[in-house]
Amino acid sequence: MTIAASPTTYAAPGEAGSLVSFRPRYDHFIGGEYVAPTGGQYFENPTPVTGRVFTEVARGDSTDVDRAVQAAWKAFPAWGKTSVTERANLLNRIADRMEQNLELLAVAETWENGKPIRETLGADIPLAIDHFRYFAGAIRAQEGSTGEIDHDTVAYHFHEPLGVVAQIIPWNFPILMAVWKLAPALAAGNCVVLKPAEQTPASIHVLVELIQDLIPAGVLNVVNGFGFEVGAPLAQHPDVRKVAFTGETTTGRLIMQYASQNLIPVTLELGGKSPNVFFADVAQEHDAFYDKALEGFAFFNLNQGEVCTCPSRALVAKEIYDGFVADGLDRVRAVKQGHPLDMSTMIGAQASNDQLEKILSYIDIGKQEGAKLLTGGERADLGGELSGGYYVTPTVFEGDNAMRIFQEEIFGPVLALTSFSGYDDAISIANDTLYGLGAGVWSREATTLYRAGRDIQAGRVWENTYHQYPAGAAFGGYKQSGVGRENHKMMLDHYQQTKNLLVSYAEGPMGFF
């Protein structure tokens, strides 16, 4: 993506002239219609921009989950037999509808999550649109296979949908992460029961309202509520054929535990502590490439650091450390914090109060461990109505890789910075982590890029770039970062059964009996 910021401020939802009017209340979307929660309860949904409540959302329970799973199974016999052309056309129509409403969706997402509007306009929503189109193309082009076992015997392989699948969505990219899971599942012919994060339950309903007339009833169902009350019953539902989850390790283990009881597959994306490695030749010239690398250093601020692949550990070659870090810190200090709906804002609000508190607690432990605070390190009070929002200044700590701030995903704009001596040290530090989701490598040498990219134990290694998420590039984790690959046609395999027909064309018996 390339950002071309024009100085615009979008009106906040609820203000005159806003592109978005959230409803005062959102129910569950089950069987093609909005239905009230069985228990009759709702919970308040605040915007992290100001901390004020802007809508309330159905508080689901296991009965609602049952209704949704039943509605999905009711839809499946017809949906699972649609042609790939029909399904691809549907995904393309969803993409078109989203594109026609790009700004509306971007404002809704920013208000829901707190991220800057230039990110939702330039990345979140365009990527989501493209994701539907990618899987529309992928499913059209997918073919089974035939194997000629011998002259008389042929193995045919067909792709078949799994049935009803459960998808549990995180709060950091409420729409994009939902689409990452929805597009392949629908393309493959499954029906979906989706649970949005309780921190960000509303923007997905802005999307659902836009596209609900396009989708056959029951093919997509959304049940809102809390993890314990909705997520857990959904993940252990005996009629669910697969669970996809993005989140953290303990819940990931619970999902696998439930899956072991139902003997179903899971895909898990559980985060990381991604190293961003800057080799010495980066600073050979102070040219456009050097400028690009400095942007790479500051990329831990994207989405307020609330990205599973946040480059939250910077490893800088000793030879260039002082100069490169000084320039990098200048770039970090230039990150503009402000109202998320202002197009010039580069970092917005953390998604929730508890997320803010957690980040501050990690800044505290970083100081206690003896890490040196180079910039930031505090809650930001942006004044006026934003005083109630959840803002943290971009923060850089210098320390060593054994410290907890180097090992735990803080999920905030907090960079843990250290140096390395030579290639082997760089790889050793990069791999000294429980996780293996993302990594960055910066060098002018093709061999260094290639070797380092292969030696770092992570599913996605960006080379001379970072934080690009195009459809068609597989995304997923090594080590404790999860199971499975999203964002690529191989994700279709995670949503499909293989049907093998083994056919004998021999005219006589085999001769055993």
Place this chain on the structure above:
Amino acid sequence: MSTDRVAVTPAASDLLRSLAARHGPLMFHQSGGCCDGSSPMCYPVGMFMTGPGDVLLGALEVDGIDPVEVFMSRAQFEYWKYTHLTIDVVDGRGGGFSLETPEGKRFLTRSRMLTDAELSDLGLMPQRQ
């Protein structure tokens, strides 16, 4: 004397008591990774399966309810073993399948470095450089 690795604040104790009244005996598992990770997850005993890959850090003594055991994965503990953890609570919402989230509350782990005396007691001296 034996050194405790975990403690609980009065506010968190109050919340644990009210959760235990509804859900029975409780436990924590400290999570890692993204989104709601790096936070403690509170479950009814029996919901989350612990195993050889976990370390029992200790049990929180909360008046009126059964001790609340606190676990962490062994691999994660390698990086956390020099710190003392206090389970606190803040306003919030959401956090995996943790029990307290519908209450508008979220448990939070606060940390401090263990003192030399505590490290010695735990057999962790000399400290890493």
